[in-house]
Amino acid sequence: MTSKKYLCALQFKTEENFEKNLSTLKKLFSKTPNECIAVAPEVCLTGFAYDRFEEAAEFGKKALKELLEISENKILVFTMIEKINEKFYNVAKVLYRGKVVYEQPKVKLFKFGGETDYFSAGSLDDIEIFEIDGLKVGLLICFELRFLEIWQKLKGADIILVPAMWGKLRKKHFEQFTETLALMNQCFLVASDSANEDMAKSSAIIDPFGIPYRDDRKTLLLKECDFGDIKKMRRYMDIGL
Numbered sequence: 001m002t003s004k005k006y007l008c009a010l011q012f013k014t015e016e017n018f019e020k021n022l023s024t025l026k027k028l029f030s031k032t033p034n035e036c037i038a039v040a041p042e043v044c045l046t047g048f049a050y051d052r053f054e055e056a057a058e059f060g061k062k063a064l065k066e067l068l069e070i071s072e073n074k075i076l077v078f079t080m081i082e083k084i085n086e087k088f089y090n091v092a093k094v095l096y097r098g099k100v101v102y103e104q105p106k107v108k109l110f111k112f113g114g115e116t117d118y119f120s121a122g123s124l125d126d127i128e129i130f131e132i133d134g135l136k137v138g139l140l141i142c143f144e145l146r147f148l149e150i151w152q153k154l155k156g157a158d159i160i161l162v163p164a165m166w167g168k169l170r171k172k173h174f175e176q177f178t179e180t181l182a183l184m185n186q187c188f189l190v191a192s193d194s195a196n197e198d199m200a201k202s203s204a205i206i207d208p209f210g211i212p213y214r215d216d217r218k219t220l221l222l223k224e225c226d227f228g229d230i231k232k233m234r235r236y237m238d239i240g241l
Contacts, residue, residue, distance in 0.1 A: 004224055089105040167198060
């Protein structure tokens with residue numbers, strides 16, 4: 001495992017124009033260094049687009065092909081609307097070396113935002129720690145931050161990735177959950193939230209000591225992190241991880 005690695009949280013607006021969203025994502029991702037892990041906001045390609053689900057799912061296929069082409073030397077994490085066996089899911093994709101190396105459907109849907117009326121939920125069994133270049137990686141999607149059973153599935157991760165579309169009325173909750181999750185796991189956490197007007201922003205790169213790097217003015221947050229800090233924190237405060 002490489003001791004140091006750049007982590008990146010993208011924080012940009014999702015427009016009604018799908019092609020524009022894809023262009024924005026590709027442009028921002030191109031600014032990140034090789035071997036970086038970059039996380040984009042939840043459904044950043046299309047938004048939730050409840051009245052355009054079929055179109056959004058088809059566009060996701062096209063966008064995925066283009067994004068795979070630029071993921072050869074760095075990692076991109078985002079979620080997209082996907083149609084599987086005539087049902088629609090919000091699926092997180094992890095792209096690296098031109099391949100989808102991991103995917104995970106959203107398990108806990110946000111009913112207050114209408115998600116339960118349009119999406120099918122994944123299974124808790126779909127959530128697991130996976131490995132990239134010797135790093136133990138965990139992932140959860142937005143509303144899933146509120147559920148203890150999902151936190152328990154991520155125990156022992158070196159880094160947790162959180163694509164989100166979190167509303168600004170609960171901005172403080174997003175900050176508290178992400179900082180506490182990093183601190184509880186003594187790991188790094190990258191949270192990416194939308195910059196739309198009704199969204200919290202509060203994207204962050206959080207270290208194993210629970211200290212966040214956060215700037216709501218930026219569309220790209222980039223920080224070089226030393227993964228040796230995980231061992232330091234776990235030795236200093238041994239809680240059995």
